[in-house]
Amino acid sequence: MECTWPESLPSSKKKAIEELVEGRDIANQLRSLLSKSAGDNNNNNNNNNNNNNKNMAAPAEDLVVKILKSFTNSLLILKNAEADEVSQIQANTHVTNWNGGPKSSESSEESSRSTTHKDRRGCYKRRKTAQSWTKESPNLTDDGHAWRKYGQKVILNAKFPRHYYRCTHKHDQGCQATKHVQRIHDDPPKYRSTYIGHHTCRNFLKVPELFLDSSPPSDSSMLLSFDNSTITSKEDNPFFSPFQSSIKQEYKEEIPSDHTDIAHIQSSSSDYLVSPDRTVAFESLGHMSVLSSTLDSDNGDVISGDMMGSVDFSDDFLIDDFSLQV
DNA sequence: AAGATTTGACCCTG
DNA sequence: CAGGGTCAAATCTT
Secondary structure (H helix, E strand, C coil), rough: EEEEECCCCCCCHHHHHHHHHHHHHHHHHHHHHHHHHHHHEEEECCCHHHHHHHHHHHHHHHHHHHHHHHHHHHHHHHHHHHHHHHEEEEEECCCCCCCCCCCCCCCCCCHHCCCCCCCCCCCCCCCCCCCCEEEEEEHHHCCCCEEEEEEEEECCCCCCCCEEECCHHHHHHCCCCEEEEEEECCCCCCEEEEEEEECCCCCCCCCHHHHHHHCCHHHHHHHHHHHHCCCCCCCCCCHHCCCCCCCCHHHHHHHCCHHHHHHHHCCCHHHHCHHHHHHHHHHHHHHHHHHHHHHHHHCCCCCCCHCCCCCCHHHHHHHHHHHEEE
16 A cells, blocks of 8 residues: 655655755754753753743744755655656646636537537536545555545556546535546556545534544544644545445445455444554555645635645644655 | 436546 | 546436
8 A cells, every 4th residue: 555656756856855854854853952952951940040041942943943844845845746747646736726617618519519418518527637646555445435436437558447436425515525446456456546636525424423522533543643743634635534435336346256355445444543554554645635735725726614724734744744755 | 215326428638 | 539537317226
């Protein structure tokens, strides 16, 4: 199971990234040193008063934080640029109208349409670009969201058809999230799931009241998955949800005889929280999602306030997250 | 009966 | 124009 982070980085860029990572790590060390010494001084009254020490450490730490931020942003830019080059299905760094919008030749071809079919002009809106990330996995793991299949296509040069899913709540809640799943290997089975867009829905019907309480349901899982990260919601990434997915047909078709996989799929949501393997996936996917969100935030493709509020771009998050990736 | 899946056609992008 | 993404009627499942 892996994320489609570019695996074939040119060595020069790899080195650049390594350098940045090293610099960032050093800055990180400096920061911990600073905070350590500040803490020591706080416990030690032999020197000047604590307020003075704090006042000295605070600006220094600010600087360190800025340095770290700079490193992290550079890494983000580098990596995202690479991702765009390597994979078309990787997160796009700009997003046009979410709903695309009809072409200009809207009304001119009225008569040319066949009358045997319903006139669907205007109803078809393809997303030109959207935030996307992929996941590859030997089985079709539950991502916690309710998906409804809306299409299947044979893809050129692909052994297996691609299955298209949209969020079940597309119509009742206007959730724009979609995904497609394609089997890329037969033996051993391997599936590539590409997630497009963010869930803006609230999975009310599926969420136990326990989770609906006061805090977002994802909080616990996020904290478990990301350790020090400060992501606060799963809404922008289906993998963060601890809830059961409701895809049925997909599994029946793709894994007709593999009982272990089916058992996996139907296993309780707690699997997500305890399996180290999946935790890694969460980290990778969370990273991708955050990456996309970071770089898309200024292009007007904010789907909802929900999504915007889904990620806390604190220094800690970015720093810790990146340390997983490089 | 309601909701999900299947499937062929439509539409968009490169 | 080809390939891929989406729609929606028909069909299936619960």
